[in-house]
Amino acid sequence: MMVPAALLLLGALTAVLAPRLLARARWPGREPVVALWVWQCVVGAVLLCFGLSMLLSAAAAWQAVRGWLFASAPRGVVDAYALGPSGGPWAAGTALALAAGALWTGAMLTREVLRARARRRAQDSELLLRAPLLPGEDPVGARLVVLEGPRPDAWWLPGPAPRLVVTTAALGRLKGSQLDAVLAHEQSHTTARHDWLLHCSRALAGGFPQVPVFAAFEAEMHHLVELAADDSASRRYGRLTVALALVGLNEDRGAFGPGATPDAHVPQRVRRLLAAEPRLPATRRLRLTALAALLPAIPLLVAFVPGLSALA
Incomplete structure (x- = not known):
């Protein structure tokens, strides 16, 4: 039971x-794109550790699972993990608790995907009602839809x-x-599949609200995907x-006035764009990317080293 x-x-x-x-x-x-990669590697490493x-x-608690997991492994590999004839109640309890967490995670992700599809269908229905297709118009080819409205707004429908x-x-x-810049910003969300990150x-933050890494992951994803899209449009x-363009779309919402608003992040994005801080050197970006990729490899190393040592 040492390895689990x-x-x-x-x-x-x-x-x-990691969040700290x-x-x-x-x-x-x-470097929001690199930061997105680092966060994904951190969360992936945490989930991989638990999985x-x-x-x-489960292999320590139940012989059937052990036989399935180590079916083609030599006897020395099984002995290297010191699972014993029976892992006792701790092994069974740990396996059941983690399995319940895995099932809950899957349920939360399924719920989030279903809710997103429902929101998309509702938005499509509302859009079709407000901007009906003309005779002979191809709905697939309409990349830009203009709606009558007194409030400056723009959004992307995935x-x-x-x-x-x-x-x-x-x-x-x-x-x-500016309109082309807004289009490029929103297109980058679709190209990078930011909707799946969100x-x-x-799903993780909603399913495990008491786990700090998942709450920080959700907050940072909402922030970083916007910065990444801003940079894509800026290039x-x-x-x-x-x-x-950000100022034009948000100044009537009170985003630049006193007091907190739902769009309080917009002034920060504008200041960041105007500050035009230089990017990190390419060598440091590569180093951060490589170090982040090593994070999921660490639990794999911890899990496989005893077995590989027995084979050596």
């Missing part, structure tokens, strides 16, 4: 320490045929390439154009 316990301890330490270290770091705001611990705990929806007030407010983070149309 070590994996549990490693998963708990990663869940506690990332919160103190100053580079994620300059491997569940399998080995799905098999993604569409950018803008109001007439937004068309009157956005000048020059679904996964929301094509310039930081000033994207900043002006």
